[in-house]
Amino acid sequence: MGVIDGEGRAVSFIQSLYHEFGSGIVLGATGINWQNRGCSFSLDAQALNALAPGRKPFHTLNPALALLADGRTMVYGNMGGDGQPQTQSAVFTRTIVFGWGPQAAISAPRWLLGRTWGETSDTLRLERRFPPAVVDALRARGHAVEVVGEFDEVVGHAGAIVRHANGVLEGGADPRSDGGVAAF
Numbered sequence: 001m002g003v004i005d006g007e008g009r010a011v012s013f014i015q016s017l018y019h020e021f022g023s024g025i026v027l028g029a030t031g032i033n034w035q036n037r038g039c040s041f042s043l044d045a046q047a048l049n050a051l052a053p054g055r056k057p058f059h060t061l062n063p064a065l066a067l068l069a070d071g072r073t074m075v076y077g078n079m080g081g082d083g084q085p086q087t088q089s090a091v092f093t094r095t096i097v098f099g100w101g102p103q104a105a106i107s108a109p110r111w112l113l114g115r116t117w118g119e120t121s122d123t124l125r126l127e128r129r130f131p132p133a134v135v136d137a138l139r140a141r142g143h144a145v146e147v148v149g150e151f152d153e154v155v156g157h158a159g160a161i162v163r164h165a166n167g168v169l170e171g172g173a174d175p176r177s178d179g180g181v182a183a184f
Contacts, residue, residue, distance in 0.1 A: 128152075161181070
């Protein structure tokens with residue numbers, strides 16, 4: 001979630017249980033589910049992600065906030081496994097470099113190279129809205145391409161807010177999920 005108030009204070013944050021229901025364990029009568037990030041550790045002492053005191057598990061959580069030289073502030077982020085940094089790069093580039101509004105940047109066709117939702121597949125998933133010539137060209141270059149739905153949640157759920165130097169706010173919410181943009 002990202003928040004920017006009327007005075008320009010901005011926060012970008014993410015919480016995650018890792019997988020749909022975390023560890024599946026609820027803490028007593030609190031109703032709070034334990035997270036499941038520990039599954040990213042290995043019990044093999046020689047592994048790069050070996051379970052050991054003081055170690056932190058690998059994760060893709062990366063809430064983002066950009067303070068731009070032109071006075072804009074952008075909070076943005078998404079969920080979606082290995083696709084998180086890919087989508088964040090796409091949303092940032094489309095919005096800041098190409099000048100798209102946040103909604104257009106989020107709604108545009110996306111891809112995922114890697115895993116998500118506990119799957120082991122590393123195929124390149126492309127939303128069906130990519131031109132067939134793009135799909136064919138990627139396959140011709142040796143990519144294992146899987147074409148998914150037009151607005152498929154496998155590529156994650158993104159959101160963004162941009163505050164312009166004059167105080168105007170723009171936001172975008174992902175049509176692949178049930179999020180939204182609100183102002184008051």
